[in-house]
Amino acid sequence: MNNSPLANSLSVSVQIYRAMLVAYPKKFREHYETQMVQVFRDSIREAYHHNGIPGVVDLWIHTFVDLVFTALMERIMERSQHMFSPKVILWGGVASIFAGLFYVMSGLAPNGGSFVLALVLSLGGLVGPYSRQAGQGGRLGLAGFTLGIIGMGLALAFLWWAFTSGSISNMKTDPASASVAPGALIFILALVIL
Amino acid sequence: MPETASNQKTPPTLTPAAFHILLALADGENHGYAIMREVAEHTHGKMRLGPGSLYGTIKRMLADGWIEESDERPDPQLDDERRRYYRLTGVGRKLVQAEAERLEQLVNIARGKKLLRNPKSV
Numbered sequence: 001m002n003n004s005p006l007a008n009s010l011s012v013s014v015q016i017y018r019a020m021l022v023a024y025p026k027k028f029r030e031h032y033e034t035q036m037v038q039v040f041r042d043s044i045r046e047a048y049h050h051n052g053i054p055g056v057v058d059l060w061i062h063t064f065v066d067l068v069f070t071a072l073m074e075r076i077m078e079r080s081q082h083m084f085s086p087k088v089i090l091w092g093g094v095a096s097i098f099a100g101l102f103y104v105m106s107g108l109a110p111n112g113g114s115f116v117l118a119l120v121l122s123l124g125g126l127v128g129p130y131s132r133q134a135g136q137g138g139r140l141g142l143a144g145f146t147l148g149i150i151g152m153g154l155a156l157a158f159l160w161w162a163f164t165s166g167s168i169s170n171m172k173t174d175p176a177s178a179s180v181a182p183g184a185l186i187f188i189l190a191l192v193i194l
Numbered sequence: 195m196p197e198t199a200s201n202q203k204t205p206p207t208l209t210p211a212a213f214h215i216l217l218a219l220a221d222g223e224n225h226g227y228a229i230m231r232e233v234a235e236h237t238h239g240k241m242r243l244g245p246g247s248l249y250g251t252i253k254r255m256l257a258d259g260w261i262e263e264s265d266e267r268p269d270p271q272l273d274d275e276r277r278r279y280y281r282l283t284g285v286g287r288k289l290v291q292a293e294a295e296r297l298e299q300l301v302n303i304a305r306g307k308k309l310l311r312n313p314k315s316v
């Protein structure tokens with residue numbers, strides 16, 4: 001491109017496009033900003049040589065729409081990837097522990113609030129194993145998932161012990177202890193997962 | 195661990211953009227702008243990939259192991275050395291072949307039902 005006013009205006013177009021790339025996530029920009037600007041520069045030159053100003057306007061409209069949709073998509077994807085980070089798995093474990101505590105509390109002093117809270121936290125705790133299953137958890141997630149499996153084995157062993165020692169049959173006659181038992185199991189399981 | 199085509203039991207569904215990019219790379223490695231132009235040529239201008247669509251799709255295909263970045267850089271005399279070149283991996287080639295065969299089967303069905311205006315040109 002030479003230094004004619006037209007060449008300068010095309011150059012300004014490229015600068016504007018470069019500035020608009022801020023709409024993409026930082027990581028995406030780090031990888032592809034140079035390439036995208038280069039592709040836009042090549043495209044705008046070609047559009048001008050083939051179709052003049054209308055070609056440039058048409059390219060701008062198309063590029064703007066493309067930028068809005070793909071920047072939004074990249075941001076959504078980045079956010080969803082962040083959701084499955086090892087940190088989320090860790091917080092899933094914390095949620096499970098508190099769920100266990102609230103189950104125990106709802107068993108000791110029955111009220112609807114503790115039970116609902118425990119239920120919500122249990123669901124939150126499920127995010128950990130789900131994230132691991134989704135294959136996005138990394139090494140920390142793998143460790144948490146493995147511990148979770150071990151914990152599940154321990155919980156089943158505890159249940160078997162409670163059943164064989166007669167604790168379960170006692171629970172049938174004592175509703176309060178029946179409510180405490182699942183909470184205690186979840187609490188132990190969550191501790192092991194964490 | 196990114197899920198690659200090799201460890202998936204069912205073949206992944208290719209988006210039109212991904213299929214056309216794989217098709218553009220079937221002849222050999224190429225850079226982004228050349229891929230974009232080839233896609234526009236193949237589709238008679240009906241599919242225009244913007245830079246965002248192009249590199250968004252390339253990013254996902256790199257992560258899935260369908261394409262890879264070539265280490266070779268063009269001769270600075272002939273081309274901009276900052277350009278990145280991409281090429282198909284073995285998985286990517288198998289995918290594009292499988293998709294092309296699937297489309298061929300569909301075209302054959304359409305031909306059998308006399309839905310094609312000019313069957314010889316296909």
